[in-house]
Amino acid sequence: MGKLLTILGALFCFVLAGCSPDYGFGGTKTIYIEVPVYVYEEIPEDPGLVWVDSFTQISSVNGVDIIWVIDRSGSMYNETDELLAGIEAMINNLPTTGWRLNMISTDPNGYTDEQFPLIPGDTLTDAEAMYNNMYSGGWEKGFEAVQEYILNSSYAATWLRSDAALLVVFVSDEEEQSTTTFPAVSDFTTWYSSLRQSVFLSSIVNLHPDNSLCNSNSAYEGARYIEATNVYSGTIIDICSDDWSTGVRDASVQLEPYESLILTHVPVEDSIRVFANGELYHDWHYDASDNTVYFDVVPGSGVLIEIGYRYMPLDTGVDTGKDTANT
Secondary structure, eight states: OEEEEEEEEEEEEEEEOSOOOTTSOOSOEEEEEEEEEEEEEEEOOOOSEEEEEEEEOOOOOSOEEEEEEEOOSGGGGGGHHHHHHHHHHHHHHSOSSSEEEEEEESSGGGGGOOOOOBOTTOOHHHHHHHHHHSOOOSOOOHHHHHHHHHHHOTTHHHHOOTTSEEEEEEEESSOOOOTTTOSSHHHHHHHHHTTOSSEEEEEEEOOOTTTOSSOOOGGGOOHHHHHHHHHTTOOEEETTOSOOHHHHHHHHHTTSOOSEEEOSSOBOGGGOEEEETTEEOOSEEEETTTTEEEESSOOOTTOEEEEEEEEOTTOOSOOOSSOEEOO
8 A cells, every 4th residue: 555645735824913014003913824734645556567568550552572581501401391381371371362472592692583473372382493493592691682682683673562561581590691781780671661661571580599499509699680570570480490380470460450459468457548649549349368459440550559558467368578460
């Protein structure tokens, strides 16, 4: 319990005798003085900690263009099965129309590739053929490879669409090394953000040894890829994982408008407040069975949604560490 210190004003009357005002009348003079009175009140403390989950609703776009930027060096040989399974998982979870997907190397010299993109209806067999035919180089420069392909590949201009969303998925077991072209990660993200109205990033890379399933050397952590991906609240997958499909599905889900949001923590239910661009938003309901806020009216494109609530720090509820849309 806390104590609230309240200051109450009280008027005290003092009657002074034997005083005469300057204007010559005799008698007494009454003076009123306001004196503060301090009162302590017991007040209840609110339970739990405050948390805010948020997202900005994606803008309306004409489909999505997807580029997988893949490290084809020798150390990646053992990742081929997981990579192809991840691409298949993405294909299966994308909308039935409107998407195009291509693969390029993390070697910037691979911008000369001229493979027709995968489109709805294509299968794992088509993806495997594309992977086997793509350029294989030794450079680990994913940022620069994307730039070279988008800006300098005449073939890329035939399938990339200016009015579509753009998703880049980096796949590498090495650190990003485009430090001459993009000395700081922010140099890349500033350029990348300028390309389209809606851009997204995901990364399948080595995590820090403290969090990785197999990486024991911090020199191999994909820190620059991770930093860039976090700018866009994208999906980060441990390349050491035997199954990338769940994370890849998350990466494809982010391309669809948010119709609901799984909360990071289990909330004190009556504490939930939803705001749209800073104003209270009322068209929603909470389902405790899956710890999700559902939007009865889907927020419009570009609207910042913030869901604030209190939670008990020792709860055993969902703790995904990131926002997840359920469309």
